[in-house]
Amino acid sequence: MSSKEVSEDHEDWDVDISAEMSSSLDRFHRFITDPTKCKTILALVGAGLSAASGLPTFRGSGGYWRKYNSIDLATPDAFYSNPGLVWQFYAHRRHMALNAEPNDGHNALAKLSHVKGINFLTISQNVDGLSQRGGQDPQTLLEFHGSLFELQCTEFSCSYVEKNNFEDPLTGSLDLQNFGSKNHPLPSLEIDQLPHCPRCRKGLLRPGVLWFGESLPLQAVDKADEFIVRNGVDLILVIGTSRTIWPAASYVDIVKNQGGKIAIFNTERDELESSEDCNSWQFIGDCAKTLPLALAPLIK
Numbered sequence: 422m423s424s425k426e427v428s429e430d431h432e433d434w435d436v437d438i439s440a441e442m443s444s445s446l447d448r449f450h451r452f453i454t455d456p457t458k459c460k461t462i463l464a465l466v467g468a469g470l471s472a473a474s475g476l477p478t479f480r481g482s483g484g485y486w487r488k489y490n491s492i493d494l495a496t497p498d499a500f501y502s503n504p505g506l507v508w509q510f511y512a513h514r515r516h517m518a519l520n521a522e523p524n525d526g527h528n529a530l531a532k533l534s535h536v537k538g539i540n541f542l543t544i545s546q547n548v549d550g551l552s553q554r555g556g557q558d559p560q561t562l563l564e565f566h567g568s569l570f571e572l573q574c575t576e577f578s579c580s581y582v583e584k585n586n587f588e589d590p591l592t593g594s595l596d597l598q599n600f601g602s603k604n605h606p607l608p609s610l611e612i613d614q615l616p617h618c619p620r621c622r623k624g625l626l627r628p629g630v631l632w633f634g635e636s637l638p639l640q641a642v643d644k645a646d647e648f649i650v651r652n653g654v655d656l657i658l659v660i661g662t663s664r665t666i667w668p669a670a671s672y673v674d675i676v677k678n679q680g681g682k683i684a685i686f687n688t689e690r691d692e693l694e695s696s697e698d699c700n701s702w703q704f705i706g707d708c709a710k711t712l713p714l715a716l717a718p719l720i721k
């Protein structure tokens with residue numbers, strides 16, 4: 422596709438495009454549609470992508486949960502000292518995620534995952550399952566922080582893991598619909614009211630998410646490293662996350678050192694990439710709008 426055709430196509434999209442963004446888009450489209458230059462794309466996805474689906478970040482879980490901090494709710498210690506409270510928090514987050522819908526940004530990445538001739542991998546820091554529900558090829562998705570919809574047995578001698586459990590509520594005692602307001606505080610739950618392992622029958626199940634103080638899943642990190650080394654990344658998309666936060670920061674550096682280019686999709690300008698040069702782009706705005714626009718020539 423020529424850049425002229427791409428430019429004319431902008432008129433069909435229902436998004437305000439400044440002249441600056443239009444020229445930036447043309448340059449981006451020329452790059453991603455040149456198969457000699459752009460064969461391998463790595464996407465780093467953070468909470469900003471799901472914010473566009475109305476999902477709050479961990480800190481913004483709101484309402485009843487505002488009085489707790491991450492140490493109370495998202496650490497192994499919190500789980501062992503008050504598994505009922507931690508399960509109630511995750512039951513709430515599962516419910517919120519299941520009531521959100523994948524947005525056009527998720528859908529654009531899902532389409533990209535099925536484009537022939539492009540090596541594509543997404544490293545997601547989100548646990549909400551929206552990329553998967555948006556139809557992304559699971560082979561192209563690494564969930565570095567786990568998933569709200571995975572359950573793991575905590576019994577040392579048991580390795581039971583259940584993926585893609587979308588039941589809501591997970592158990593009768595975790596049905597929180599009528600609780601959590603001022604007049605209806607959450608009930609205290611006994612251990613036997615919480616989900617237990619169907620295999621060993623004694624272990625308590627926990628959410629398969631990465632808690633503060635835990636290590637990234639080695640298998641996923643290895644897969645990401647292998648992808649980067651084997652293919653050499655031509656373009657890294659940093660979506661809804663700050664590129665200064667680990668591990669995004671380290672992947673950006675690796676790709677830059679390989680000679681790859683970077684495109685940032687965020688609501689705020691990244692000052693580290695102060696001005697656009699021929700190796701970088703910044704698309705400022707709602708990723709649910711900017712991503713489909715930017716990827717349009719590949720995913721149409």
Ligand SMILES: [Zn+2]
Nearest residue numbers: 574579618621
């Ligand atoms: Zn078990």
